[in-house]
Amino acid sequence: MATLYIGNKNYSSWSLRGWLAVKLAGIPFEERLVPLSGSFNPEWKLFSPSQRVPALHHDGDIVWDSLAIGEYLAERYPGVWPTDxxxxxxxxxxxxxxxxxxxxxxxxxxxxxxxxxxxxxxxxxxxxxxxxxxxxxxxxxxxxxxxxxxxxxxxxxxxxxxxxxxxxxxxxxxxxxxxxxxxxxxxxxxxxxxxxxxxxxxETAIIDADEPRVLYRDKIAANA
Ligand SMILES: N[C@@H](CCC(=O)N[C@@H](CS)C(=O)NCC(=O)O)C(=O)O
The missing domain is CATH 1.20.1050 (Glutathione S-transferase Yfyf (Class Pi); Chain A, domain 2)
Known part of the structure; x- marks a missing residue:
């Protein structure tokens, strides 16, 4: 069984790419959602050498980085890259x-x-x-x-x-x-x-470092 470590679904764009790659490959997998905090968490080293998500654990391999996950899956399963x-x-x-x-x-x-x-x-x-x-x-x-x-x-x-x-x-x-x-x-x-x-x-978690209403406060206020 594969395990995919991902961040908050509301915010984590790279996790979404990796998650979709696994869905396209059509393999069963378990999701482990590790909450983002806006700063890097050294404990993430335990499941992802780069301390980033997504990271896929499969068949004894750890594959981190969304593109590497896509390529890894494409070598093993159809449905990831176009056939033509x-x-x-x-x-x-x-x-x-x-x-x-x-x-x-x-x-x-x-x-x-x-x-x-x-x-x-x-x-x-x-x-x-x-x-x-x-x-x-x-x-x-x-x-x-x-x-x-x-x-x-x-x-x-x-x-x-x-x-x-x-x-x-x-x-x-x-x-x-x-x-x-x-x-x-x-x-x-x-x-x-x-x-x-x-x-x-x-999801209800709010991460100020990723929140548009915090990041772009002035522009949003000007458009209100
Ligand atoms: N190039 C990497 C980027 C991964 C990345 O930056 N992920 C973010 C989340 S979207 C992350 O793990 N950040 C760590 C943190 O915010 O603690 C990939 O394609 O997977």
């Missing part, structure tokens, strides 16, 4: 881009699933990040989307990596037009994404 090589190459590019970039989006639109706020005007860097994401979504849908509702048709790790972005767009009222907008709704409606959202909405 061209779609798979593209999916790897956009997953890598998401994994290593979009700093403005991460810092200026923290994931907080339960929240609805407006942080306009966006900085030029945030505007560029949002624009690039919409471009990626439109490209995936037009090139590979024929056989399903997701970026490469069937749901894959590419969608898992953009699921936290979908929640951010919902929270901050980002409404892409045309194909990207339709894709956003499809992703938010996927049963795995809905399952995570339902659990996130039951």
């Amino acid at each position: 090589p061209k779609a798979r190459a593209w999916a790897r590019c956009v997953v890598a881009e998401m994994h290593s970039g979009f700093a403005a989006l991460r810092n200026q639109m923290a994931m907080c699933i339960r929240e609805r706020v407006d942080v306009r005007p966006w900085s030029p860097e945030l505007t560029a990040d949002v624009g690039r994401i919409v471009e990626i979504w439109n490209e995936g849908r037009s090139r590979f989307g024929d056989h399903g509702e997701f970026l490469c048709g069937a749901i894959s790790l590419a969608d898992a990596f953009f699921a936290p972005v979908a929640f951010r767009f919902q929270t901050y009222g980002v409404k892409p037009e045309r194909a990207a907008g339709v894709y956003l709704q499809a992703l938010l409606a996927h049963p795995f994404v809905r399952e995570w959202e339902r659990a996130a909405l039951l």
Whole structure:
């Protein structure tokens, strides 16, 4: 039986990516939710060498980092990467881009699933990040989307990596037009994404370091 260590579902965007990767692989797993606190907890070293979540324990291996978890599972189970090589190459590019970039989006639109706020005007860097994401979504849908509702048709790790972005767009009222907008709704409606959202909405912990109403207080007040 696999065990996946994750953080609070309302806040932990990386945990959501890892959790979706395990769901896509379709293996039974036990979830261990370790509450985030806004500062690193040395005790986490016991289950995650990086002291971060997600971390997957499987078959005697410990795999930390969401992308490593996706690759580890893809080597063992179908359903993680797209089957078509061209779609798979593209999916790897956009997953890598998401994994290593979009700093403005991460810092200026923290994931907080339960929240609805407006942080306009966006900085030029945030505007560029949002624009690039919409471009990626439109490209995936037009090139590979024929056989399903997701970026490469069937749901894959590419969608898992953009699921936290979908929640951010919902929270901050980002409404892409045309194909990207339709894709956003499809992703938010996927049963795995809905399952995570339902659990996130039951959480009551408030972490000021991750709370939009604390982080972006002035902007939100200006828009009220
Ligand atoms: N690149 C890592 C990032 C993992 C990460 O930063 N996780 C955050 C939670 S979303 C974390 O564990 N933070 C530790 C803490 O806040 O105590 C991944 O892809 O898994």
